[in-house]
Amino acid sequence: MILVFLGPPGAGKGTQAKLLSKEKGYVHISTGDLLREAVRKQTPLGKKAKEYMDRGELVPDELIIALIEEVFPEHGKVILDGFPRTVAQAKALDEMLKKRGLKVDYVFFFDAPDEVIVERLSGRRVDPETGEVYHVKFNPPPPGKKVVQREDDKPEVVRKRLAVYREQTAPLIDYYERKGILKKLDATKPIEEVYAEIKEVIGNGD
Ligand code: AP5
Numbered sequence: 001m002i003l004v005f006l007g008p009p010g011a012g013k014g015t016q017a018k019l020l021s022k023e024k025g026y027v028h029i030s031t032g033d034l035l036r037e038a039v040r041k042q043t044p045l046g047k048k049a050k051e052y053m054d055r056g057e058l059v060p061d062e063l064i065i066a067l068i069e070e071v072f073p074e075h076g077k078v079i080l081d082g083f084p085r086t087v088a089q090a091k092a093l094d095e096m097l098k099k100r101g102l103k104v105d106y107v108f109f110f111d112a113p114d115e116v117i118v119e120r121l122s123g124r125r126v127d128p129e130t131g132e133v134y135h136v137k138f139n140p141p142p143p144g145k146k147v148v149q150r151e152d153d154k155p156e157v158v159r160k161r162l163a164v165y166r167e168q169t170a171p172l173i174d175y176y177e178r179k180g181i182l183k184k185l186d187a188t189k190p191i192e193e194v195y196a197e198i199k200e201v202i203g204n205g206d
Helices: 013-022 030-039 043-056 059-071 085-101 114-123 155-169 171-179 190-203
Strands: 001-004 027-030 077-083 104-112 122-125 133-135 182-186
Touching: 001 013, 001 114, 001 171, 013 027, 013 077, 013 104, 013 133, 013 190, 027 030, 030 043, 030 059, 030 077, 043 059, 043 104, 059 085, 059 182, 104 171, 104 190, 114 155, 155 171, 171 182, 182 190
Parallel strands: 001 077, 001 104, 027 077, 104 182
Antiparallel strands: 122 133
């Protein structure tokens, strides 16, 4: 089973992907997490990606596609979180999977209006060591836990990320709707309710 989690920044894609991979053994591929790790380790990819990420822009397609080719597992169930994000990435994914005799099974579209996004991103805090994600109001970190705010969760970068999402990523909704594999989720619901909806679509066995 190959799942794509698509939606605006902060809609809850990473939160749901972590739950599902923990409970059901999916391999969770988050291009955002992989890029942040590359930036931390100052790898050649990280050095190239950093300036785009800091500005809230997308990292160039060729770098991202090469990254996915490198990390995509030979076997097993996969969640692609935050990839694809452009039509070019979606087409490259289709081609890569076709060569392996695979295809995307479902694309979950996390639908949430801007005011929800802004509230979620401004309250998001992460554990810098484990990458664990919290929210000051909706999912508070345990007392005494050291957490930080992501650089790109500052208000001016959030505005840019939303604009980039609308322009470059939102067209994928149509792309996958036409393929008949798009599942729209009401991402404004609480974490457990969104999770239950996802499990209902993929079936309990998976
Ligand atoms: P990336 O890390 O992918 O950022 P994003 O898509 O903007 O997504 P987020 O991680 O911000 O949000 P999320 O939907 O996972 O929400 P979360 O679960 O954390 O990308 C960062 C950058 O990397 C990009 O800007 C770009 O530069 C680059 N990049 C990455 N992929 C790329 C690609 N394919 N191509 C090119 N460039 C790429 O939740 C948010 C908050 O809300 C948390 O605090 C959480 O606790 C809370 N929350 C979650 N669900 C709920 C709920 N149901 N109710 C209440 N609170 C909730």
